[in-house]
Amino acid sequence: MAPMSGLTAEFTVSDYLIHRLHEAGLRDVFTVPGDYVARWFDYIDDKARNLGSQLNRLGCRSELEAGYAADAYGRINGISCAAVTYGVGAFSLINPVAGSYVERVPTVAISGSPGTGPADRPFARTYKILLHHATGNYGADRDAYEDITAEAIIISDAVEAPAMIDGALGAALSEKRPVYIEIWRQLWDAPCAKPENPLVIPALPVDQDAVDAAAAHVASLIKAAAKPLFWGGIEVQRYGLQDGFAGLVDQTGIPYVTSLLAKSVLAETHPGFIGTYTGPSSDYSTYNTVDLSDLVIVTGDLLTDDYEGFVGKDFRQMVVAYDSTVRVGEAYYFQVPLSAFIEALSIALKGAGKREPWAVKGPAVIDPDFKPFPPDVITYARFFQRMLTWVEADMTLVPDESSSMYVSCNIPVNRANGFVSEAAWGSIGYASAAALGLSVAAPNARPVVFAGDGGFQMVAQTVSTMAVYQRNPIIFVMANTIYGIEQALTNDKAYTEGQPFNPFNVIPAWDYAGMAVALGAKGVAVTTLAELENALSMVKADTGAVWLVQVNLPKDDIPQEILRLATNVGPTPPETI
Structure with missing residues (x-):
């Protein structure tokens, strides 16, 4: 078959990039067309080429959608x-990256740019x-x-392209960070050498003395702690360390919480799981467990201002292992x-015995309404109380940065990697487009989105992309304008004191359900609990379609969880609510 x-x-350079991306584990590319990058798309679309x-x-409707889906x-x-065009x-792709x-997340951002062709840089200079x-x-x-990637490169020479592509992809996979690869457009067709050896993923630097010292220091604190x-x-x-982390929990008997991001x-x-800790918006048992602990070992997490109260109180008594650094109080161990660290800590704790449980995991709790509302609305x-029993293990929950995020985290997730949120960066609108990417990466796990109407309006067109590619997310748009x-x-008294x-926080009302139908999906609007129940049965049964439920x-x-976050006041015992 002749090339298309x-x-x-x-x-060519196009082929090299395709081969290395495939070797790294990629199978799908989210794209927005543009003349500087379009030639690469010809190479991807030619199914007789690059066999194996x-x-x-x-194809996505915007760079924002493509970037969120890729992430x-x-x-x-x-x-x-x-993959997008220059400029x-x-x-436009910067925010997702x-x-x-x-x-x-090792997202590879690819851009074509002006080269040395007859209508490019030389013409512009002349x-x-x-x-x-x-x-x-x-x-x-x-x-x-440059400041938001592990590497940001411009490839302007076909001879140099293989080494530069390998270096960027190796950095992305080693550091688990995005990279930016810009290629002059005449190089898409330029011949280059084929890969001769496997892609090299550089190992992270390790200072074994620092590893051993950090593990010994932390092990000594764990042994001395009453409630680690x-x-x-x-x-x-x-980094694929779930088995190692689970083994450490099982070995020691020490309970664990996660952040919202994790x-x-x-x-x-x-x-050993106690709950998802979200600072003052946490449920009572989780919040109380963290508060009572005399040693918290943060294993692989960045700490954001959601946890400012916890960090401010416990900075000198906590351990944070993140980004190849272990901080123990005010002592630092680098290149760990x-x-x-997990392996060395497990070794250092051998013989210490397994502890008796000291924390009691409470039932999943959704705070009740913070004030009276009519009983049928x-x-x-x-809504989220109903989600506790409606959600199933083969669903992936995807809350947006919205009023839903800090309440949906109380829904039990009985499958690893079954909850995806952009909880640290927090760009509203992320979740709906993210569901597209999740449905492609894991087609047997149906994404369920909880989106605010403001965030959804930013990426609403992603519903069309889902329908075109016959994906099946369920998007709940929590509509309250x-x-x-x-x-x-900014002012919680709008809720508590009227x-x-x-x-600037008021947004226009849309007919989200009608819009979903116009974009090729299915939609339904619900206002009462009876209408919601009917919709829940309908969308769960229809597994082959995109559904939007306008709530x-x-x-x-x-949610009370949001009010607690806003006022920085922790939860009260459930029996007093």
Whole structure:
């Protein structure tokens, strides 16, 4: 079969990039077209080419959608890719890539750029014109990515392309961070050498003396502590260390919590699991366990300002192992990767015996309505109380940065990696587009999105992409015409005392269910509990379609969990609520 679109029969830079991405574990690329990158798409789409290393291309409606989908895909698959054009595409992709950087996802951002062709850089220099999509600084895109990637490179020579591609992909997989690869557009067809050896993934630097010293220090504190507690973090998942972490918990008998970002790092049926700790918005048993612990060992997690009260109180008594550094109080041990630390700590604790449980895992609790509402209407509390029994193990929960995030984390997840949230970067709108990526990376786990209407409006067109590629997420749009979490954080008295909502937090009402149908999906709007029950049965049974459920809520409703987060007041015992 002849190559399509006039593709050369020679092995090119395009082929090299496809082969290495496939070797790294990639199977799908999320794309937005543009003339500088389009030629690479021809190579991907030619299914007679690159046999054994083929990639699937999924066209997205915007760079924001492509980036969020790629980020979520990478959390499950271990590597992901979004490909866009120069300037307008690359700059639009920055926000998703920054989220991948903060939350340690090896997303490969690929951009084509002006090269040495007859209408590119030489022409622009001769005639003193500005090329389209360019700022005039032809390194600007790469420069913009330097602080949010492990490597940001521009490939301008076909001879150098293999080594540069290998270096960037190796950095992404080693550091679990995104990389930016920009390629001059005439190089897509340029011949280059084929891969001769496997892709090298550099090992993280290890100082064995520091590893042993850190493990011995932490082991001594654990042995002396009356109520030690592990905190399972996101690096446990990113580096594939679930078995090692679970073994450490089983060996010691020490219970564990997770952060919101790392929820479901292990299946939450594990007997040592206490709950998801989210600071003051946590449920009572989880909050109380963390508060009573006299030693918290944070294992592979970054700490955000959600935990400012905890960190401020316990800074000198806590252990944080993250990003190849172990901090024990105010002492630091460098070049200690988490894998080496977990292994060394397990060895250092051999013979210490298994502790009797000191923390009691409470039942999953959703706070009730914070004020009276008519008994038949849907509220946040009533909706998520129903989710406790409606959600099944083959679903992946995807809450957006919204009023739903800090209440949905109380839903038990009985499968590892069954909860995905952008809890640290926190870009609203992430979840809906992320569900596209998750449905591609793990087609047997149906994504269930809990989105605020404000966030959903930012990426609503992703429903069309889902329908085109016959994906099957369920998107619950919690519709109340308010950026609820923002309102609570800026003035919670709008809920508790009836003060006016901030005008900048008020958003227009959309017919989300009708829009879903217009975009090729299925939609239904619900306002009462009876309507919700009917919708829940319908969408669960229809496993082959995209469903959007517009959940109409009272405008003045907000989860108590969000109010606690806003006021920094911890939970009260359930029996007093």
